Amino acid sequence: MDEKITLSNLMDAKQAGRKIAAVSCYDYTTARLVARAGVEMILVGDSAAQVLLGYENTLPVTMDFMVTITAAVRRAAPNVCLVADMPFLSYQTSIADAVCNAGRFFQETGVQIVKIEATAAHLDVVKAISDAGMAVMAHIGIRPQQIAKLGKLKAEGTTAGLALELVDLSKKMVSAGASSLLLEGTAREVSKIITDMSPVPVISCGSGPDCDGQILIISDILGLDGTPKPKFSKSFAQLDKPILQAVEAFAEAIHSGRYPSDEQCYHIKPGQLEKLTAMLTDLH
Numbered sequence: 001m002d003e004k005i006t007l008s009n010l011m012d013a014k015q016a017g018r019k020i021a022a023v024s025c026y027d028y029t030t031a032r033l034v035a036r037a038g039v040e041m042i043l044v045g046d047s048a049a050q051v052l053l054g055y056e057n058t059l060p061v062t063m064d065f066m067v068t069i070t071a072a073v074r075r076a077a078p079n080v081c082l083v084a085d086m087p088f089l090s091y092q093t094s095i096a097d098a099v100c101n102a103g104r105f106f107q108e109t110g111v112q113i114v115k116i117e118a119t120a121a122h123l124d125v126v127k128a129i130s131d132a133g134m135a136v137m138a139h140i141g142i143r144p145q146q147i148a149k150l151g152k153l154k155a156e157g158t159t160a161g162l163a164l165e166l167v168d169l170s171k172k173m174v175s176a177g178a179s180s181l182l183l184e185g186t187a188r189e190v191s192k193i194i195t196d197m198s199p200v201p202v203i204s205c206g207s208g209p210d211c212d213g214q215i216l217i218i219s220d221i222l223g224l225d226g227t228p229k230p231k232f233s234k235s236f237a238q239l240d241k242p243i244l245q246a247v248e249a250f251a252e253a254i255h256s257g258r259y260p261s262d263e264q265c266y267h268i269k270p271g272q273l274e275k276l277t278a279m280l281t282d283l284h
Helices: 007-016 028-036 063-076 095-109 120-131 144-150 160-176 188-197 218-222 240-256 272-283
Strands: 020-024 041-044 081-085 113-117 135-141 180-184 202-205 213-217
Touching: 007 020, 007 081, 020 218, 028 041, 028 063, 041 063, 041 213, 063 081, 063 095, 081 095, 095 113, 095 120, 113 120, 113 144, 120 135, 120 160, 135 160, 160 180, 160 188, 180 188, 188 202, 213 218
Parallel strands: 020 041, 020 213, 041 081, 081 113, 113 135, 135 180, 180 202, 202 213
Antiparallel strands: none
């Protein structure tokens, strides 16, 4: 991609009915490949806590960590629309904290959008960040940062009453200033209603094909993780086996002495070995 993809481009895609491809990834090397693949959006998600660091949930990652990896992804993918996840306690403590922490992402990483897991209690946070001149993606439906409170996450919008609450929340988020929405784990029928009503792009994370775009985590796309996946996840490759085979071949080559070969070594300049030998002899 030669030109930077902006929120305006995503709005154009929504209006034209063109689907938006988004990927969650967390490091420079992977992000370079993702950007070359032609996706419009990369989300540096707090799911890095699980995918990169091995935690049980998303709660342990800090602002400093998220800023560091988001900046790395931006260096790798300068032209994608880059979204950064606001981690747990970066926006819940106060509106001032929320605006300052969002500002760190914009100042230090070059993101175009920050994402917050939003309930009705966060409408003032969305408004404050938006009023400060920063684009906000409101993440509604399943909200993984609520795991400590809920104990278990389940599909959202599966009854008429819950669906109506979610539709109403989506409208309030946009009215508060949300520039886009992410719907996670929401009933397909409800996601379609929200998408059809919404004037801003709606990205689905396990919320059906009727949203304006779709997002998956890179390790799920590549089939890198052998743990159980959510119902909506899909692997487009199975790279566990070839990666394992490559590392096994590397280890075997070392154990057998076949790696490294002489061609893979640096050598002293011609004539210098004799001089070194003489120098060592003189030392003795």
